[in-house]
Amino acid sequence: MRLATFIGGVHPYEGKELSKDKPVKVVLPKGELVYPMSQHIGAPAKPVVAVGDRVLAGEIIGEAQGFVSANIVASVSGTVKAIEKRLVVSGNKEVVIVVENDNNYETIPTFGQKRDYTKLSKEEIRSIVKEAGIVGMGGAGFPTHVKITPKDDSKIEYIIVNGAECEPYLTSDYRMMMEEPEKIVKGLKVELALFENAEGIIAIEDNKPEAIKKLQDLVSTEDRMQVKILKTKYPQGAERQLIYASTGRKINSSMLPSDAGCIVSNVDTVISIYMAVCESTPLIRRIVTVTGDAIKNPCNMNVKTGTNYRELVEEAGGFVTKPEKIVSGGPMMGIALFSLDIPVTKTSSALLCITKDEVAKQEPTACIRCGRCVQACPSKLVPQKLLEQAENFNDEGFVKMNGMECYECGCCTFVCPAKRRLTQAFKQTRRSILDNRKK
Structure with missing residues (x-):
């Protein structure tokens, strides 16, 4: 079976074996x-x-x-x-x-009072999510109540639960899929209640077969839900790549997922929606x-x-x-x-x-024009050319070369044999451009 994925990306050491089989423990x-x-x-x-x-x-x-x-x-x-x-x-x-x-x-x-989400209006659900202080817990921190309040509910066709967890070493989402999959499904049902025309997709990389099986069993009787198996590759869990792999639709830095008829929520965000709406727990x-x-x-x-x-x-x-x-x-x-x-x-x-910071010990050398960064870039950019603009503080040239499409995933730096500090330079340049735009 050909697995859904995107063009580009890398395969870093996963490191997930250190903690993936360790159940979540409550620590006060x-x-x-x-x-x-x-x-x-x-x-x-x-x-x-x-x-x-x-x-x-x-x-x-x-x-x-x-x-x-x-x-x-x-x-x-x-x-x-x-x-x-x-x-x-x-x-x-x-x-x-x-x-x-x-x-x-x-x-x-x-706190902790049970609620039936089916008896709540859309406005009440969104208000509860806002009161609970829920944000995107995949790292971006975008307020969830804003995300689930698009201009037109009827144009949302996919609610995607991001279960890729492609970042090496991280296993917190995996443990939630293993230990609380029912809450993921229930949280997705709450989101689907807001969008009558939408289908729910739980997207999981194929290096998590046990989690895939659990969630497939849970959604087998759900008409509006499916589990989408994705190829294990970094950064599969990035919003743009996840949307493309799950639906074939494309977005860029000037668009929101809702512009492509999609809403993406991290596994723990979906659980938090369920906890807030159905169990009155912020x-x-x-x-x-x-x-x-x-x-x-x-x-x-x-x-x-x-x-x-x-x-x-x-x-x-x-x-x-x-x-x-x-x-x-x-x-x-x-x-x-x-x-x-x-x-x-x-x-x-x-x-x-x-124990060892290998990156700090590696001194960058001149670019050898090997093109590996171009092959790895999920945004189809030319990193070595963008670096020239960044090093010369040419913000205008950086923008013209679509530098703002970079979302600092680190793929280019990871594959660079010359150990160039590509991502660091792009991050600094993008921050400078965004700060100037605000001014």
């Missing part, structure tokens, strides 16, 4: 909880509590500002200790709310893979948002040896950290700790 925080007001694309949330206030789990402590924004919800009960600027995963200092955990985990009165937890050869016991954890990364390492048995590199996320698109005193946010998917 030991210290204070830190909630950044920017855990999503769009305007930061605004604190609606004051120092000294007592808050409950499930209570909104940061209110969305504007249409593209998301609420921040307390994951524990306790006292607001501070509202100040602290270091976050991006390396910047941003406004955070610090809550001293009272370890009682007292919740708001409505987004206050994150499934995180803690892995790498520097970790004593690689595992998957269910942790409260706001938990310190250092506590996750301790729960995983600590370090076998001091890691040379620590990454929030995976090796291809994650963010390297210089401190573990960083809070878990809605978009935290993994903590990768590796």
Whole structure:
């Protein structure tokens, strides 16, 4: 059987064997909880509590500002200790709310109440998703209530659940597909209730046969759902590649998935929709893979948002040896950290700790014009030519060569025999262009 896929891409070492068979374990925080007001694309949330206030789990402590924004919800009960600027995963200092955990985990009165989504209107479902503070949990952090509110509901033909999890080492989505597949199907049903003309597709790479089987069995009696098996290849889970592999439709950087009649949601996002709509539980937890050869016991954890990364390492048995590199996320698109005193946010998917930083030891040399980066690029760009524009600070030339179509997947850097810092240069140039456009 020919599997669905896209042109380009790479096959990095997967590393998933370290944690894929480790069931998710609930880990409660030991210290204070830190909630950044920017855990999503769009305007930061605004604190609606004051120092000294007592808050409950499930209570909104940061209110969305504007249409593209998301609420921040307390994951524990306790006292607001501070509202100040602290270091976050991006390396910047941003406004955070610090809550001293009272370890009682007292919740708001409505927390956990069962609801029948079939008796709710579309507006009520979207309002619940917004109140719950749900965002895209595949890494982008786009507010979900915005995503499920397109201009015209009738033009949405596909709701795609992203179960590819193509980033090396990450297994949190896989564990959810293995342990809570019913919630994925139920969450997809909630989304399909918003779009009468849509079909549900659960897209999974073929390196996850057990998960494929579980979900195929669950949707076998569902008229509007199917499981789509994709070829294992990075970056199969990228939105553009996933849409193309699942439906044959194409989008570019100037389009939204809804422009192609599609809505894409990560596995954990779909579960979060179900939890919010059907069980009155806002987004206050994150499934995180803690892995790498520097970790004593690689595992998957269910942790409260706001938990310190250092506590996750301790729960995983600590370090076998001091890691040379620590990454929030995976090796291809994650963010390297210089401190573990960083809070878990809605978009935290993994903590990768590796003993040797091979990339840092490799000195770039001159381009040998081998063309491997062109073959690997899923956006069909010419990376070596884009690098010339970036290194010469030629923003106009970068744009003319379709540089804004790059979404920094890292494929070009991965295959480059000259070890050129392609992705890093593109990231800096794109940020500069976007900042100038905002001005």
